[in-house]
Amino acid sequence: MKFRTFAAFVAPSVLMMLLFIAAPLVSVFWQSFHVTQPVYEQVEVETCTPGFLTQTCVTEIKTQPVLDENGEIRTTTRWVGLQSYRNVIEPDRAWAAIKSGSWKALNVIDFWKALRFTLMFTLVTLPLVIGTGLAIALVIENAAKAIRGPVIFISLLPFIITPVIGALSINWLFRGDGILTAGLEWWTGRDIAMFAQAWTIELIMMFYRVWHVAPFAGIIFYAGLQTVNRDSLESALIDGASRFDRLRYIIVPHLMPLIVFVAMIHLMDTYRVFEEIVGFRSQGHVISLQWLTYDFLTPNEAGTRSISRASASAMLTMIGIAILLVPLLRRTWRDHKGVR
Template sequence: MQELKESIPAYILILPTLVILVIFLFIPFANAFRISLYKYKGYGELTRYVGMKNYVSVLQDDQFYRAFGNTFQLIGCDLIFSITIGFILSYILFRGIRMKRFFNTALFIPYLISMVVIGCIWRIIYDPTIGPLNQILELIGLGNLAQPWLSQIHTALPAIIVTWIWRTIPFNMLICYANIMTLPKDHLEAAEIDGASRFQRLKYIIIPHMVPTFATLAVLTVTNDLRAFDLVWVMTQGGPGGASDVLTSYVYSNAFVSQKFGPATAASILMMAVMIGITVVLQLVKKAGGKNEG
C-alpha cells in the first residue's frame, strides 16, 4: 500500500501522455481497423461489412507486392549509399579542409528544404527537354544516355532513389560528424605516435567507435523510408504504371484516387505491422551488438 501511495505522483505525471496516446494513437488505430473490415468509399456510414476480404484482396494484389519491393529497394539503397557517403563526408570534415564551416553548412542545406520543393526541383532536373541532366549529357558527348527519366518503367524508381539519397545524406553526415567529434583525441594521437597510418586509425579506431551510430542511423533510415510519400507523389505519383509506387503512395492512390478506403486501410495496417516488426528486429540486433561489445 505504501508503494502504491509513493507511485501516485509518477502516475499523475504520465497521465497526460497516456491521454494523448489514447486520443491520437489508439482510438484512430481502432477506427482504422474497423474501416478495414468494411467496403467503404470514404463517406457515409459503415454498412457493408466484408470481414477480412479487404486484407485478402490486398495480399492478392500484385501492385501491393510491387510497391512493397520498391519500398525496400529504396531502404536498401538509402542504407548503403546515404550512410556511407554521409560518413565519408563527415570524416573529410573531421580531418579538416579549407572553408570547413562553409562546406559544413552548404552540405546540410538539402536537408533543410521541403521534400515537396525538392521533388519539384528534381522533376525539372530530370525533364527530358529542358532538364539540365540531359543537357549536360549532350554537352559531354553522352547524348545517347539522355532519356525521359521519370516516364520510363526502368528509370523512374532509380531516379527517385537518387533524389531521396541526395536529400538524406546531410542528416547522416551531421550525426556521424557529431559522433566522430566525441572520439577522445588521445586515442588517435597515441595511435599516430605508434606509427599507425591514417587508414589504420580509420579502420581500427574511428569505425569501431561509429558502429553504435551506424546502428541508430539504420533504425532511423528504415522507419523514415517506410513512410516515404511526398517526394514520390510529387515526382511521379507512383507511375508510370505503378513502377515507382511505394507502400504509402499505394495506400494513398487506393484511398483517394480509387476510393477504396477498405483495402487502403487494410494495406496501411499491414504496412504498420511491417514497420513495427522491422523496428523490433533492428532494436534487438542493436541491443545484441551492444552486449557483444561489452
C-alpha cells in the first residue's frame, strides 16, 4: 500500500484521537498542577435603615469578586505543583491512620474510601464475569439449534439495557418494599433493609455489574468456541477425559486470548465505576474514584468548582487503570512474541 493511501485512511482516526483524547488528556494533566481561583476585592458598603429623622447608616467592608469589562468574574491561575494531589490523597491523615492501625480513620478519607471500594469492586467482579460469561457461552453452545437464537437474545438482554436504567431497576427490586426485599422478608420472617449498610449495598452493586456485563463476555466466548479444534475434543472424549478435563485442558487454553481481552475491557470499564453509585444512590455509604472526580466538579455554595483536585483525581484514576493493565499487557506481549 502506498504511503498516501495509508495516510488517507489513517489521518481521520489520528485527527479524532488527537482532538478528543490527547488534547483533553493534556489539558487535565496541566490543570492538575495549577489552581484557578476568582479574584476578590474588598469594598466599603454603606447600609442605611429606612426613615428620615431616625435613619442610621452603617459602613462595613465586604469581599466580592472582581468583574472584567464583559461582566465575567476575573480569575487567576497559579502553579501549585503536587499540592492538588496531596489535597486529594491527604497523605498526612492517611499515614497517621495507618500508624494507629485504625481502618475506620483511613476509611473516613474520601480518596482511600473510594480506592478501597473501586479495587474491591473491580477485582471481585472480574472472575465472576469471566466465569459467568463462560457458563453462558457453554449453555448457548450446547443448546439445540432450534432455540439457540432465542437463548442468545435472552442472554443479551441485561447487556442491552442502559446501565443507569438497569441500576435503577435493580435498586427498585431491593429498596423498601421491592419485590425481592419482600420475598426475603417473607422467607426469613424479619425486616430487611438492604440499603442501610455499606456491605449489602456493595453486594447488590457487584451482583448488578456481573448481571449486566457477563452476557458480553458470554457472546465473546461463544464466538471463540466456534474455532475450537473438534478433533482435539473428540480425541479427548475417546481417551476418557471428563467434561471438566476437556474444559480445563482444551477449551480454556484455546479461549485464553479472549479471556485476557475480556479482562482488559472489564478492568478499564469497572475501575471507572460511576453508574452504580448514581443508580443505587450510595453516596452516603459507598463512593468510587470516578464519583469522587464528579463530586469535585460539583459547584459548592459559592458556585466554584475544584477543577484542580478533580484533574488530580482523574489522573490518579488513569494511573490505577494502567497499573492493573500491566500484567495483562505483559502476557499479551509475550503471547505475541511467541506467535511470531
